[in-house]
Amino acid sequence: MKKSGQCFHKNNPASICRLNIPDKILIVNINKTNKLKDINEIQEEIIQEFEIFDGWMDKYDYLIELSRDLPLIDPRYKNNDYLISGCQSKVWLNAEYNDGVINFSADSNAIITKGIIALLIRVLSGRTPDEIINADLYFIDRIGLRQNLSPTRSNGLLAFIKQMRNYAVAYNIKYKNE
Amino acid sequence: MIVNFDVYKIRKDFPILTRKIYNKPLVYFDNGATTQKPACVIDCINNFHISRNSSIHRGLHYLSEQATESYEIARNTVQEFINAKSSREIIFTSGTTGSINGLAFSFGEKYINEGDEIVITAMEHHSNIVPWQMLCERKKAILRVVPFTDEGELLMEEYEKLLNERTKIVAVIHVSNSLGTVNPVEDIIGKAHMRNIPVLVDGAQSVQHLEVDVQKMDCDFFVFSGHKIYGPTGIGVLYGKERWLEEMLPFQGGGEMVENVTFEKTTYNELPFKFEAGTTNYIGAIALGEALRYVNDIGRQNIAVYESELLKYATGRIKESGNIKIYGTAKNKISILSFLIDNVHPYDAGMIFDKMGVAVRTGTHCAQPVMQRYNIDGTIRASFAMYNTREEVDILCKAIEKVRTMFS
Numbered sequence: 001m002k003k004s005g006q007c008f009h010k011n012n013p014a015s016i017c018r019l020n021i022p023d024k025i026l027i028v029n030i031n032k033t034n035k036l037k038d039i040n041e042i043q044e045e046i047i048q049e050f051e052i053f054d055g056w057m058d059k060y061d062y063l064i065e066l067s068r069d070l071p072l073i074d075p076r077y078k079n080n081d082y083l084i085s086g087c088q089s090k091v092w093l094n095a096e097y098n099d100g101v102i103n104f105s106a107d108s109n110a111i112i113t114k115g116i117i118a119l120l121i122r123v124l125s126g127r128t129p130d131e132i133i134n135a136d137l138y139f140i141d142r143i144g145l146r147q148n149l150s151p152t153r154s155n156g157l158l159a160f161i162k163q164m165r166n167y168a169v170a171y172n173i174k175y176k177n178e
Numbered sequence: 179m180i181v182n183f184d185v186y187k188i189r190k191d192f193p194i195l196t197r198k199i200y201n202k203p204l205v206y207f208d209n210g211a212t213t214q215k216p217a218c219v220i221d222c223i224n225n226f227h228i229s230r231n232s233s234i235h236r237g238l239h240y241l242s243e244q245a246t247e248s249y250e251i252a253r254n255t256v257q258e259f260i261n262a263k264s265s266r267e268i269i270f271t272s273g274t275t276g277s278i279n280g281l282a283f284s285f286g287e288k289y290i291n292e293g294d295e296i297v298i299t300a301m302e303h304h305s306n307i308v309p310w311q312m313l314c315e316r317k318k319a320i321l322r323v324v325p326f327t328d329e330g331e332l333l334m335e336e337y338e339k340l341l342n343e344r345t346k347i348v349a350v351i352h353v354s355n356s357l358g359t360v361n362p363v364e365d366i367i368g369k370a371h372m373r374n375i376p377v378l379v380d381g382a383q384s385v386q387h388l389e390v391d392v393q394k395m396d397c398d399f400f401v402f403s404g405h406k407i408y409g410p411t412g413i414g415v416l417y418g419k420e421r422w423l424e425e426m427l428p429f430q431g432g433g434e435m436v437e438n439v440t441f442e443k444t445t446y447n448e449l450p451f452k453f454e455a456g457t458t459n460y461i462g463a464i465a466l467g468e469a470l471r472y473v474n475d476i477g478r479q480n481i482a483v484y485e486s487e488l489l490k491y492a493t494g495r496i497k498e499s500g501n502i503k504i505y506g507t508a509k510n511k512i513s514i515l516s517f518l519i520d521n522v523h524p525y526d527a528g529m530i531f532d533k534m535g536v537a538v539r540t541g542t543h544c545a546q547p548v549m550q551r552y553n554i555d556g557t558i559r560a561s562f563a564m565y566n567t568r569e570e571v572d573i574l575c576k577a578i579e580k581v582r583t584m585f586s
Contacts, residue, residue, distance in 0.1 A: 057530070057533060057580075057584070060529065060530060060533070060584065061584060064585065088524070088528075088540060088541045088542075088555070088556060089523060089525045089555070109523055109555065110523035110525040110526050111522075111523065111526045111585060112525070112529050113525065113526075
């Protein structure tokens with residue numbers, strides 16, 4: 001499992017991450033690099049991980065941990081061209097097309113948003129444009145984070161998903177006939 | 179001085195306050211956005227629908243006359259509440275936003291020409307910025323903005339410098355919804371009036387906390403929303419001095435606001451009806467009247483003193499809890515506590531607060547220029563009402579501690 005070893009949310013690379021999540025989760029988490037799984041298998045995996053938590057605070061603690069795993073966007077892309085601005089938190093997204101699949105990197109200035117983004121990237125990064133376009137992201141609902149996607153939350157996550165799909169559509173048009 | 183004010187007794191009047199959120203008692207600190215409703219207001223709406231509903235100012239029948247009478251009594255209640263000279267100066271609208279938009283249109287059509295200037299402040303709510311910007315675009319007029327200090331106090335010398343012969347109106351927020359600052363409106367009005375410039379005071383965040391006397395204040399226009407003063411949503415007030423309202427043309431056309439209609443020409447009804455086109459939200463108005471009576475019964479002096487002590491307590495408590503940055507530290511401030519915890523993003527804090535049953539507002543509070551002024555994304559805003567308690571403030575402090583342990 002790739003760990004950044006840094007706590008970006010404090011803007012303090014020197015601070016030490018608290019890894020207070022159960023070992024069990026870390027083990028499940030390692031599987032995420034397994035590219036053989038399809039989108040729905042990964043979604044089921046995430047749903048299982050979240051089933052362990054009794055309460056909201058544990059879920060948020062886990063999202064905070066996940067936020068540290070996010071493939072961070074290259075600082076040079078962290079500008080307004082890559083910004084998906086929501087009302088409350090800022091989100092930056094970049095997509096790169098390689099060998100038929102799209103790899104996403106992102107960042108947010110809110111940690112919980114970042115945790116959810118990490119999940120979305122885990123599900124959709126490394127997929128073909130068609131897979132991304134056709135994905136039914138049911139896991140968000142099942143892990144109880146749907147309220148984070150309501151338009152009124154204005155945290156940019158809905159726009160984030162839309163932007164991931166836009167990239168997929170764009171790369172599809174660009175490379176489909178090659 | 180507080181007389182006969184028992185917050186625990188008051189809380190019993192608000193049914194929603196006994197609700198549990200995620201199995202925790204609701205701590206409602208989002209009163210700046212909307213206040214909860216006492217049972218008398220809820221009953222008023224309910225009973226009116228059950229036994230008295232009928233369109234006002236139309237029918238000759240019994241129910242219509244009763245409804246009309248209730249509606250006009252509500253207008254008188256509003257008039258007395260803000261001490262307007264006449265009930266002809268009280269226009270019911272959909273809310274503060276509706277009032278300002280209507281005013282900006284009617285005033286703009288009548289008095290604003292190319293090159294004219296409109297003065298607002300840098301701490302306005304969007305609803306007191308955008309309608310004026312729209313007017314400026316329509317008329318090629320210019321918007322001038324009074325800056326404020328780090329503490330959140332208007333720079334009055336800058337304000338005076340902005341006033342000139344091209345200034346046609348000053349629009350100012352009475353109490354800042356993002357910082358809590360009580361602006362020196364009497365001074366602002368006095369200086370504008372020396373140049374015969376009328377002043378609109380946006381009372382959306384003031385009328386529920388302070389005693390407002392529009393004659394004493396001498397503002398030309400005063401607007402507020404029903405739902406922020408324990409009344410229902412969708413009803414608000416536009417007060418205007420009669421001389422302005424007489425001169426201005428209506429911002430909406432339709433039924434009720436007319437005297438004679440032919441295809442060649444329409445003459446308008448008298449005040450205040452000329453500004454109330456169509457079927458108004460009469461039940462909202464009547465329930466607002468009920469809410470104002472309720473506030474009067476509690477006593478506005480009582481509310482002001484109680485809330486000011488609560489704000490003082492809350493400010494002290496959250497300062498004790500360590501690294502908190504408070505936005506809005508004006509000498510004269512009320513009911514609003516805007517802050518950030520360490521480097522935690524307000525959105526993250528809000529998510530945790532929510533799960534602890536604490537309802538606050540996070541973000542820009544529809545005042546993005548204020549956030550730009552401080553170069554921040556937003557704040558956490560706890561806004562207090564007369565039914566909030568010190569115990570609730572203590573829960574807020576626990577929530578702050580929780581946020582801290584989770585994000586640092």
